[in-house]
Amino acid sequence: MAYHIDGSIIQNFLTRNTRPIDIHSLPEDSECSICHNPYSPPDPAYLHPLHPDTETEYALQIVGRGACTHIFGRRCLERHIRAGQPWSHSCPLCRAEWFPPPRAGRWDAVVRVEDALNVLVRIQSDDENVMLEVESVERNLRGIREILYERRWL
Ligand SMILES: [Zn+2]
Numbered sequence: 167m168a169y170h171i172d173g174s175i176i177q178n179f180l181t182r183n184t185r186p187i188d189i190h191s192l193p194e195d196s197e198c199s200i201c202h203n204p205y206s207p208p209d210p211a212y213l214h215p216l217h218p219d220t221e222t223e224y225a226l227q228i229v230g231r232g233a234c235t236h237i238f239g240r241r242c243l244e245r246h247i248r249a250g251q252p253w254s255h256s257c258p259l260c261r262a263e264w265f266p267p268p269r270a271g272r273w274d275a276v277v278r279v280e281d282a283l284n285v286l287v288r289i290q291s292d293d294e295n296v297m298l299e300v301e302s303v304e305r306n307l308r309g310i311r312e313i314l315y316e317r318r319w320l
């Protein structure tokens with residue numbers, strides 16, 4: 167079962183709960199605690215915090231998440247969150263939960279509902295009653311999908 171964290175949750179977290187750190191304010195031999203590479207010097211062109219077109223390891227600090235104020239390279243931080251693991255929602259150093267854990271079972275249910283909806287779309291019949299029943303099953307499946315999506319933490 168795949169764990170899935172919605173892209174909007176990741177974007178919200180990176181936007182609201184991380185801030186760039188000027189490496190000159192860190193001890194001289196500071197390195198990313200995940201990949202152990204030195205942080206890159208600050209770049210004036212750096213767009214905080216979503217920087218998809220670069221692999222550069224800028225230093226980011228976790229903010230507004232209680233006691234966890236750990237600093238990571240942005241590349242490693244994103245990779246950690248996007249890894250789809252049961253621990254991808256929490257700090258690798260102090261285990262603080264940055265956002266609610268992804269729900270594998272819930273995501274599995276969404277995938278099955280999508281599969282069923284895709285099959286229904288292909289059903290063609292000249293019998294009006296059959297098509298009415300297909301429509302009613304479709305309506306119910308859409309309802310289930312809405313319930314599954316309702317809480318944003320998939
Ligand atoms: Zn790193």
Ligand SMILES: [Zn+2]
Pocket residue numbers: 234235236257258259260261262
């Ligand atoms: Zn932490």
